[in-house]
Amino acid sequence: MSNYLYPLASLSQLEKSPSREDGIPESLEEDLRAYGCRLIHQAGILLRQKQVAVATAQILFQRFWFVTSMKQFGVGDVGMGALYLSSKLEECPLRMRDIINVYDVLLQRSSHSAGPKANQEFRYYPMSYFGDTFYHLKEALVVAEMQILKRLGFNVHVVLPYNTLINYLRLLGLGGNQEVCSKAWGYLNDALQTPVYAMHQIPTIVCAAILLSTRHLNVPLPSTPPNCWWELFDTHWDDVWNVSGYIMRLYRKRSPEDNQLVVGLLTKKDVRRWLEEHTDSSTRQE
Known part of the structure; x- marks a missing residue:
């Protein structure tokens, strides 16, 4: 990112972002960015967070993908980290546990909508605070916040419109x-x-x-x-x-297949799996 008071992406980053360098199509990256920001917005509503902090989190989330690939970090993890960081920047701090609880609900609902039982009613299964899920999400949140600060060079100044x-x-x-x-x-x-x-x-x-x-x-x-x-x-x-x-x-119509693809790529493991499958299919066609 440029080293101005209000940082903007450079020309080279605009021409080809890190995600596109790794083989993610531009349209898919746009959809994943938009879905990640919708998750931040939904989490902000459930957490009754101030709009100024939610907007700041979404802007930091968007900046992050101009310096990092979605192959390295999951959209859901970075969304949690951005929301946690912005809550401190805007002096309306959220508890880490509350963010994890809300994102667990949202990610489960996303997985349900992309899975074979999408036509059935969604049912949330609370996680155990002594199980692996909570500690994995907590670790992902902490790492994401640290990486946002590191990769943006601690330049997290945001101007709202x-x-x-x-x-x-x-x-x-x-x-x-x-x-x-x-x-x-x-x-x-x-x-x-x-x-x-x-x-x-x-x-x-x-x-x-x-x-x-x-x-x-x-x-x-x-x-x-x-x-x-x-x-x-x-x-x-x-x-x-x-x-x-x-x-x-943002308002263009998307097919159910496109929507399922986006909600199925919210973690770096899913993105890497998709890239491997896409690369293998392209190789076979050649």
Whole structure:
């Protein structure tokens, strides 16, 4: 990651992330990133954690995959570590045991939805605090937090976009439009499931949320040169359009097979197994 106050991925990392270097397709990596962030969001709700800490965890989670491959660390483990770390950064600490309990529920539910009994009702089986599962998850959480700090060079400064959004909407005369405000706020939250917070500065992401919300609600803004509203905030159209594309890809329809593939690759062992099978099948075809 770049060594600025607000770290962003480098050009080489954007062109080919560590996961893609190891053979994971770009679309699959995007889906795994998004699913990992959804797990963080769901865990935050169950733990009644503050939104600022959940958003910080999702951004740290996204940054991590620009410096590390999913072949080395599991999506579920890194999500736990990011949530635990962010709770301390935002001064709303969570107990390690509570995070482990919640993630055990979420991971069991994910395994159920990807397994042969997916059509049956999910039933949670609590783990024993003296069994292997708890200690394995605890170790994974501690290691993940340590690796996030180490691989990001302890540069865990995060800027959230919500205050910027409010200021921009006021400047555009949309501060009183509840529909636009709510829609744009939702797009900013959805963007946390994408890597854009590790790719672009906050003004660009906020402008993308405003663009999507105003177009969806048919609210006109000056968009003809030389009076382009996004230039008021020193952003470039290509960057705003790129962020918008990442957000809109979250809403594309996925087949049941694609969904099962994603939920079946939440650990590094599953990813390695899939890569081996994929490599073997490619070799046989050749």
